[in-house]
Amino acid sequence: MTLNRDAAGLLKELKSGQLSIGERIKKNRELVEILNKLTGANQKVEQEPVSSSDEPISVEEFSKLGRSDKIEKLNEVLLLPNWYEYEMAFFPNYQMVEKGDNYVVYKDGENFQFGYKGHIARGLDYWKNDAGSAKKNGGFGSWSRADRNKAIKTITKHIEQNERDNGERPVEQSELVARFLAGEFNTAKPSLFVDVMRDVHSEGLELDSIKQKAIEWFEHNPDKLAA
Numbered sequence: 163m164t165l166n167r168d169a170a171g172l173l174k175e176l177k178s179g180q181l182s183i184g185e186r187i188k189k190n191r192e193l194v195e196i197l198n199k200l201t202g203a204n205q206k207v208e209q210e211p212v213s214s215s216d217e218p219i220s221v222e223e224f225s226k227l228g229r230s231d232k233i234e235k236l237n238e239v240l241l242l243p244n245w246y247e248y249e250m251a252f253f254p255n256y257q258m259v260e261k262g263d264n265y266v267v268y269k270d271g272e273n274f275q276f277g278y279k280g281h282i283a284r285g286l287d288y289w290k291n292d293a294g295s296a297k298k299n300g301g302f303g304s305w306s307r308a309d310r311n312k313a314i315k316t317i318t319k320h321i322e323q324n325e326r327d328n329g330e331r332p333v334e335q336s337e338l339v340a341r342f343l344a345g346e347f348n349t350a351k352p353s354l355f356v357d358v359m360r361d362v363h364s365e366g367l368e369l370d371s372i373k374q375k376a377i378e379w380f381e382h383n384p385d386k387l388a389a
Contacts, residue, residue, distance in 0.1 A: 218242055225251040240280050249283065256283075259320060267316055274320045276313040286321070289313040339367050342375060348382040355379055 219235060221244070227235065232252055239248035246266040250256045256268035256275065268275045268283055277283025284293070292298040293305040293313070305313075341347070342362045347355055359372055 221247045221251055224248055236282075240282070245279050249277070260316065265312075265316070267320060269320070269324075272324070274317045274324075276317050278309065278313075284313075286314065286317045289317065336365050338362060339365055342367070343371065345375070345378060348375075348379050350379075352383075 218239065224232065224235060224239060236248075236252065239245060242248065246258060246261060249266070250258065250268070253268070253270070256270055258266060259269050259274070260267040264279045266277055266279075266283065268277075270285075273285055275283035275285055276289060289305075289310055293310045294307070296304045335343070338358070339362050342358055347358050350358070355376075359376065363369070363372055
């Protein structure tokens with residue numbers, strides 16, 4: 163049967179290890195389509211028995227590899243059901259914050275990375291500016307608008323939540339900041355007040371709060387305005 167021969171040919175290519183990640187994804191999709199057609203026609207596809215050498219490398223073994231060896235294996239492991247575990251082994255600083263059936267979101271410091279199964283996760287700039295360009299994707303094609311929108315919305319959701327969480331954290335105030343906000347320097351000499359403003363800003367006090375206190379200082383010292 164033609165479909166059986168096509169499926170066998172695709173399996174052989176996928177096992178060769180010579181395809182790029184883009185070609186592997188394309189060939190894998192073609193194979194799935196053929197298998198679906200064969201299943202629908204109640205036909206059986208004969209598959210070669212899997213030898214022990216075909217078993218995928220474990221996450222633990224992968225994590226022990228050198229970087230160049232990890233890169234060589236990356237195309238293969240990103241197609242596995244637990245691809246995200248290998249990606250976190252490749253990028254140890256990644257922390258998974260969301261996982262779907264075919265995508266995952268990592269937190270990388272203060273940034274977020276979104277990736278679909280079979281592909282390395284990327285940040286918001288990539289999904290906004292590069293994901294729709296075949297040229298910027300190395301000629302492997304561009305992501306659909308639906309895929310790009312999902313990535314952008316998901317990353318944005320986590321960025322906004324992170325900003326809300328950070329905004330709700332109580333900020334520890336030094337004694338100097340507390341005195342400044344209480345108005346203890348409202349009648350200080352100009353040079354001292356300027357020094358205090360610099361010090362409290364260096365300690366993390368927001369500019370809006372400093373500006374408000376500067377206005378109060380001028381209100382208490384109208385003679386300084388005339389000068």
